[in-house]
Amino acid sequence: SYEVTQPPSVSVSPGQTASISCSGDNLEDRFTCWYQQKPGQPPVLVIYQDKKRPSGIPERFSGSNSGNTATLTITGTQAVDEADYYCQTWDSNIVLFGGGTKLTVL
Amino acid sequence: QVQLEQSGAEVKVPGASVKLSCKASGYSFTNYKIHWVRQAPGQGLEWLGMIVPSGGGTAYTQKFQGRLSVTRDMSTATVFMHLRSLTSADAALYYCARGNAEGDFDFWGHGTLVTVS
Numbered sequence: 001s002y003e004v005t006q007p008p009s010v011s012v013s014p015g016q017t018a019s020i021s022c023s024g025d026n027l028e029d030r031f032t033c034w035y036q037q038k039p040g041q042p043p044v045l046v047i048y049q050d051k052k053r054p055s056g057i058p059e060r061f062s063g064s065n066s067g068n069t070a071t072l073t074i075t076g077t078q079a080v081d082e083a084d085y086y087c088q089t090w091d092s093n094i095v096l097f098g099g100g101t102k103l104t105v106l
Numbered sequence: 107q108v109q110l111e112q113s114g115a116e117v118k119v120p121g122a123s124v125k126l127s128c129k130a131s132g133y134s135f136t137n138y139k140i141h142w143v144r145q146a147p148g149q150g151l152e153w154l155g156m157i158v159p160s161g162g163g164t165a166y167t168q169k170f171q172g173r174l175s176v177t178r179d180m181s182t183a184t185v186f187m188h189l190r191s192l193t194s195a196d197a198a199l200y201y202c203a204r205g206n207a208e209g210d211f212d213f214w215g216h217g218t219l220v221t222v223s
Contacts, residue, residue, distance in 0.1 A: 001168075033210040035151075042201055042214035043151065049208050086151050090209055093165045095141065095153040 002091040004032075006098035012105055018074040020101045022087030025068060030089045032070040034063060037084045037100075046085075047072060079105050108132040110140075110202050110215035117221045123190040126218050128202030135183040136160040139205035142176060142187045144198040145217075152198075156205060157185055197222045 004024040012018035022032060032050055035043035045054050047063035050070060060075045070089075074081055082105045087098040113127040128140060141156040155166035157176045164176050175188040185202060200218045203211035 031209055033208075035211075037151075042203075042216055043211070044214075045210055045212055048210040048212075054212065084150075088151075088210065094167055095156070097143075097151045097153060100150040 002096060004087055004089055004096055004098045006085075006087060006101045008099070009102045009104065012074075012077045012103065014079060014105055015076055018077045018081070018103055018105075020072045020085050020087075020103065022070040022072070022089075022098050023068055024089065024096075027068050027070055027089065028065050030091075032063070032065050032087055032089045034072045035086045035088065036081075037086065043086065074103075077103075077105055081105060108204065108213045110204060110213055112200075112202060112215040112218045115219040115221070117223065118192050120193055120222055122192050122222075123188060124192060124196075124220055125186055125188045126200055126202075126220070127184050127186050128215055129182065129184045130204070131183065133204075135180070140176075140178070140185040141203045141205050141211060143201045143203055143211075145201070146195075146198040149198075154187070154189075154200075159183075159185070192220075192222045194222050196220065 034047040036046045037043040046057050046061050050065040051063040062073045064071050084100050086100045109131045111129040116124050139156050142154040155176050157164050159178050173190050178185045202215045204213040206212050
């Protein structure tokens with residue numbers, strides 16, 4: 001069965017660029033989206049269809065998908081961006097989530 | 107505004123069943139799928155299944171085949187998730203989420219905590 005894999009954790013300094021990967025076989029052939037989840041809150045969609053930003057999501061969030069890897073990039077990371085991030089894609093009629101990446105801003 | 111109102115917390119004994127609800131409002135109920143996602147304490151997101159409200163069609167992850175049912179009540183725009191034969195591994199926060207045409211989940215409920223003890 002198809003799977004997508006994320007690194008458990010990523011650290012970044014304030015103001016720097018954070019990159020979170022999501023890997024799967026030929027992932028570029030599928031649309032990937034990304035969710036941000038802060039403690040005690042439901043997830044929030046931050047990127048859909050690989051690289052589109054929903055209304056209200058800051059421009060510092062961007063996405064890409066090439067080859068076997070989709071990437072969420074946060075440019076000029078702020079302390080408020082510290083959260084768990086999950087990628088999501090589809091396999092036939094089934095939804096798949098990555099295991100999640102904890103982004104630490106320090 | 108779009109809202110997904112979920113039912114209250116549940117406490118169940120092992121072997122029991124649980125039925126959770128998710129009432130949709132603020133949009134056309136028939137135009138969007140409703141998904142169920144759970145999150146065990148300190149763990150990641152796990153997709154359980156979904157329903158297409160307009161026709162009632164469903165899809166479930168294989169792990170829950172035979173133990174999970176998702177239904178809907180068109181008159182109240184409410185989706186139900188019924189999970190049977192509960193074990194301690196089913197203790198989690200259960201979210202419903204609206205699935206749009208692009209395949210992502212653009213609105214989420216606040217979750218229902220299920221305790222199995």
